[in-house]
Amino acid sequence: MEWGASPVSALPAFQLVAIAASAGGISALAEVLSQLPAAFPLPVTIVQHIDPHHQSSIAHILSRSTPLVVKQAGNEDLLTPGTVYVAPPGSHMEIDDVRGCRRIRLALTELVHFVRPSADRLFESAAESCSPVIAVVLTGSGTDGAAGARAVKRAGGIVIAQDEQTSEFFGMPQAAIESGAVAMILPLDRIAQAILKLARGADGSKQA
Numbered sequence: 001m002e003w004g005a006s007p008v009s010a011l012p013a014f015q016l017v018a019i020a021a022s023a024g025g026i027s028a029l030a031e032v033l034s035q036l037p038a039a040f041p042l043p044v045t046i047v048q049h050i051d052p053h054h055q056s057s058i059a060h061i062l063s064r065s066t067p068l069v070v071k072q073a074g075n076e077d078l079l080t081p082g083t084v085y086v087a088p089p090g091s092h093m094e095i096d097d098v099r100g101c102r103r104i105r106l107a108l109t110e111l112v113h114f115v116r117p118s119a120d121r122l123f124e125s126a127a128e129s130c131s132p133v134i135a136v137v138l139t140g141s142g143t144d145g146a147a148g149a150r151a152v153k154r155a156g157g158i159v160i161a162q163d164e165q166t167s168e169f170f171g172m173p174q175a176a177i178e179s180g181a182v183a184m185i186l187p188l189d190r191i192a193q194a195i196l197k198l199a200r201g202a203d204g205s206k207q208a
Helices: 025-034 058-063 119-129 146-154 171-178 188-199
Strands: 016-021 044-048 069-072 083-086 092-098 101-107 133-137 158-162 184-186
Touching: 016 025, 016 119, 025 044, 025 058, 025 188, 044 058, 044 092, 044 119, 058 069, 058 083, 092 119, 101 119, 119 133, 119 146, 133 146, 133 171, 133 188, 146 158, 146 171, 158 171, 158 188, 184 188
Parallel strands: 016 044, 016 133, 044 083, 069 083, 133 158, 158 184
Antiparallel strands: 092 101
C-alpha cells in the first residue's frame, strides 16, 4: 500500500509507539521487537488481549527476544525511551500527560469490544496526550483498535497494519484498514524497519 511521499524535514517528531495484538500476537510482537535496537529512541506500549484471570508472563517472554527493556506496565509509570510497557491483564492502559510528564494510567473501567485492556483505549488516549503517535495493529480477531486508529490519524499520527498473508488472524488488521486510517499495510518482517525509519525521521514514503 502506497502512501504519499514526504520529505524528511516534513515528517512529524513521533512521541510513542503503540502496538495492539490479540490471537497469535505474542509471536508477532516478539518478531517486531527483536528487530528494534537497544538505542530505540521512543517508548513502546503494548496491548495484547489475554485472559484477565491469569497472571501474565508476556513481558518476560518478550524480553527474551529484544535488547529493549520490557516490563509489565504499572500505574503512573513515566514513559521512557527504549522501554516497552505491556498492559497488565484486566486493566486498560492509557497515556496521560500531567504538566508535560507523560505517564501510564491503568483503569478498571468497562470493557471495550468485550476486552480489557483495549487497543482503542490505548490508541485514543495516546492520540490525545502524546501526538503524533506510531500505532501498529498486528494479528488478532475482532475489531478492537479500529476506532483508535482513526483517532491516531486525526491527530497526525501514522497507523501500520499487518498484512493478511502474515497474520494468523486478520480481524483486527482488517478492521483498522477498513476504517480508512491505515497508512501502511506490511508483512510482519517489514514492520519493525518501518517503525524504526519513522522514529528516526527517515522518509518511509516507498513502504508498500
